[in-house]
Amino acid sequence: MDHFITGLKYRHKPEFARLLGDLLAIRLQEQITRPDYRLPDAIVPVPLHPLRLLQRGFNQSAEIARWVTATLQVTRDHGLVRRIRNTPAQTGQSRAARLHNMQQAFSLTKPVTGMRIALLDDVITTGATITALADLFKRGGALEVQVWTAARTLG
Secondary structure (H helix, E strand, O other), X not given: OHHHHHHHHHOOOHHHHHHHHHHHHHHHHHXXXXXXXXXXXXXXXXXXXXXXXXXXXXXXXHHHHHHHHHHHOOOEOOOOEEEOOOOOOOOOXXXXXXHHHHOOOEEEOOOOOOXXXXXXXXXXXXXXXXXXXXXXXXXXXXXXXXXXEEEEOOO
């Protein structure tokens, strides 16, 4: 998985987004068949700060989400939240530094009251980014926040 995540993010291999999205969709389809499971109203890829997006040229989480939403036929909404602080890269940071980086890094752009949201990120390491976003959505009135990720680190 490391090969595909780093290839997508740092070597601009867009075909890896499709592979990661398809693999995630296959895993999620197992969840969807449960009678107690309800699909989210929107899939929200973790946003990049506009400067980081300009540097990278694409948002890897949004690219993965594109393939997941196509398979699951769920709305992808990358306009619900935006990154308002250009935080340092999380790679190589301690858990404490990652948590500090994410403080007030995002803002909602639309009401989310009563919505079921699925946050989608390429990889979860400490959970600092996802935690900050989930807290923001819950404070904004979201009914439920799910976390979908292509990979997670161990430890």
